[in-house]
Amino acid sequence: MNVEQASLLVLLAAMLILFSLDRFRIEVVAIGGLLAGFLLKLYPADAVFSGFASPVVITVVEILLIVQVLAQAKFFDGLAQRFQSAKWSNLAVIASLASITGFISVFMNNIGAFAIMLPATLRVGTVLQIPRRQLVIPISFAALLGGLVSLIGTPANLLVSDALTKATGQGFRFFDFAYAGLPVAAAGILLISFLVTRLFPEADEEISGPAPAARRIVAEREIPFSSPLVGIRLSDCADSFGLQPHALIRDGSFVFGSLAKSVIEPGDTLLAEGADSVFSDLEAGGALLAPAHPNGLQTDFARIEAVVMPESTLIGSRIRSLEVFRSRGITVTAISMRSPRIEGRFEDLQLSIGDILVLEGTRDAIAEALDECECLPLATQPSAGSSKGSWYPFAIFAAGVLLPAFGVLRPEIAFAIVVFALAVTRFLNIRQAMADINWPIVIMLAAMIPIGTAVQTTGTAEVVARWLSLVVPISMPLAGMAVLLFVAMALTPFVNNATVAIVLSPIAIEFAEAAHHPPAAYLIAVAAGASLDFLTPFGHHNNTLAMSIGSYRVSDFLRAGGPLALLGYIMTVLIVAAVWL
Template sequence: MITPIVILAVSAIFFVIGKIRSDIVALCTLLSLILTNVLTPAEALSGFSNPVIIMMIGLFIVGGAILQTGLAKTISGKILKTVGTNDTVILIVVMLVTAVIGAFVSNTGTVALMLPIVVSIASRARVSAKKLLMPLAFASSMGGMLTLIGTPPNLVIQEALTEAGEKGLSFFSFLPVGIVCLTVGTITLIPLCKWFLSKKDTSSEDNGKKQKSLTQLVDEYKLTEQLQILYIPQDSKLAGMTMSKLDLNNVYGLTILERRQESSINNKFIKNINQNTVNADTVFNSKDVLFVSGDSSMVKRFVEDFNLSVMKTTDKRLDFYDIGIAELVMLPSARLLGRKIRNTAFREKYNTNIVAIRRRGEYITDNLADQELKSGDILLIQGTWTNIEKLGQYEEGWVILGQPLEAASRVALTHKSHIAALIMLCMVIAMATDFIPIAPVTAVLLASVAMILCGCFRSIEDAYKTINWESVVLIAAMMPVSIALEKTGASTLLSNTLVNSLGSAGPTVLLAGIYLTTSVLSLFLSNTATAVLMAPIAMQSAAGLNITPYAFLFAVTLGASMCFASPFSTPPNALVMQAGRYTFSDYLKVGLPLQLVIGIAMVIILPFIFPY
């Protein structure tokens, strides 16, 4: 019995110190329980096969798709239009919205859905994400107290009541308790976040300064100023012609930045934009849409010579879904120095285009074919992201500025946002209702796979990159601790000792003891396991005092669910840990006072809502 308690105490010390990563501490805790024969290997590894862990992984992918498709940015923009940029107002709105969703969806699912949206809100409102993400996790747990299905401990106490022959709870029996909990929690978190979570995180800003954004490159080289969007009708002379025969760059001095199909321009709900670069073997077809850059007089001549149509649009912008741009610096050792671009066969050899040159502060975009490459030239190149990345492997005489594949990962696939929204909505409906008879973990896995298959990620690798493995390992490794405490009888001894010692002091003191005991146990056990353990003790305590058990059972579900003082006590707390760059001490400084304040408030209020 002593062994698991000692191991947990040592682990807690390392968590607080924060010198070792939390997932490594959790794994060492797990290994210690195996080596001391407290747990068998099968018991110790059971957390990694737990449906909650599988659900977490799937929700990371769903959340990543919401972010990658720009859906989070769209939703956050609408929220900001309503609430402005005041950090306190944003915190309140985030908590309210999260709590409402959390009343019907699992708190893990709620946080995973809201996390990319809240990160986007923080970025656009210039508010520290650290100040919003912990309240997001806590609000999801508070929202679970609003309805019967909001959190598993609610169902546990409902079952305890019905088995004891007491009147069961209705769907909204929890609403008064949940409203009080959310109100007290929000009021308490406002000052706590200002005091302890307001330190500005500049690491992302510093990283952002190292590489120009795609928008900055477009503006710097004035690509859109000379951009024309042309349409190839069926009677055009260009239909059926190859790029090599056209010789557009030499004859007209123009550059085709990309080629698209008409359907990808006009379909406003489900777009399947296939961006294509143009090479010597490219065959132009009728209904192709060409993005052409160059002198306007030469564009006009090109249009007249081949009977093309100029598409009228006020939104002349370049998208970077499949095709990207980057800067390439020519070194003194470059093999191509002194050659005119027309003689380098750059497009044919490297499948990329040179669309502009920066030379001694001058930007050259016209008649590029006749420009001789010189040492120190910075070429703006365009092609598929993969081909741009490969350029650095072909020659030692040039250097790619920045990291193209990282730049690509930051480009939102906005044409897929409607699909991502539809998949997310179906997942939420499946999790919140019985309309679709599947388990929540199945709904999440279906949604995550659908996001990948529908192209909401650029590649499967991008989907895997959205998974925060540190959080996954942390929760999976700490889950079996509850088995160790139950197996050795430590949890039962603790709960019985505390409750028995307070039983003679009156119902209110006993109520406080039950809440405190449940809260302490929930630091080490899952909230469901804690509720299962404490519900019969609460029932017996109420029977011993000959009073109704409702207040005591609500103290159990509150103590089990309102666990904020540890990052591994609930999956939502772990989900936001890395995104918010929190340490274990952050949870102690903010979560512990919040947990105590809510506990005091509920001990006072519960007897009024559910009289003894």
């Protein structure tokens, strides 16, 4: 191993660690790594920003633009009424919703599919009284499974196809991934639909072990004079009232001292954390004052929950700075946080992906604000009727999908035509849509491409393959592919799937050459492993959102995702070996 190869391995290891820590913005880590690679002379100056001109990045941007249009065409809102009239079992409804999500994810990115189906799914759950915990994980996992099926289902598929093009002169066709992806997706959707009805039973069934915790929120409430909390020490709030106190404010100043010595007085303001039902009960009983709102008497006044999406402009902002709500008379009354860091008062809380805001204001104002800041409401009203025009964007997109599917045009050209058609027909405002794109993901992807290329050009992939050949018989038909699939599945819970595909694709090609096998088989395994991400709530944005929305524990992902990951691993190895080797 030479100095260049050692430097690249150290750089990759450092970047993977920083990505997994999730303490720095992914685009900052990626750009820092890109510049470090140039300073280490891993690629020339004219290759530093070559990733931004990559067909992979262009296709991802086009899909993100298209998804913004499709997400607004809410003709899936009528699903609740259709399921209600069909009188299906809960298992059939869950499997159907997951199947629809998986189908949508075949043709767009996983987050887009999840965002389109989530409001409709929650509406179905409300109408049919299906527990939310039985619905959210299946559609999150189904969106990931659907991405296994097509070239554009996930950026990882586009990246391995680009690697195959560079290695052989021809990439994967649009549905080449479906040979393995479709059976795995179908079996996985059936399995997770069955599992959730057993793992998350309804409240009136017998449950072995402790019941799942309700969603916990953080809120700041005033103590009225007649409240039973008056005279209670903060240390007794948890046992007596189910509240975990974080701060006590009196006359605008913090009350300092130990919890055992701080006593609540009338007129104090309490910043506390607890189940949302606990706050509701205490407010109803007069123990806490519900937040006053100037629009509370208006007929269209609403209390709506909304989740902070990965592309939201609110990420990193503090509640006090949310002018998008304040300017419209909307109050943030509570927040459910994935990992609350409570320092200061309620207005000092900082938002992150997956946080759920409880908003009060007029319905139209909230809808307008959520659209502007890219947050997703967790409940929708049933549609009065679907507009005929809502089908047009899907028809245009379907036509665009057929072009690369039949080899007529390359994906980036076909979807450029779709973007143009949507803009001409005024379904897409390109200027506004470009501002709403999740640019950190795009920048990260473009910055990682030159680094991934360096893995091949510096001979690092060959070195890694040679090391692994000393402990794994990679010349055997299944061994090398099985190892790559395992490594990809092990990395993707901690590193985004695009990075996994970029790093492992050159190594997969070296494996194939060493074993004298077609590289397509190994690259399919890498792409599949990068998307079989079910074991943690932080490996993929969909799972992060699902954890917040469904009030899951980390262990719930292991219980539900473990069998699914094992099934996906076994099926992928066997099918890829049968079809591609």
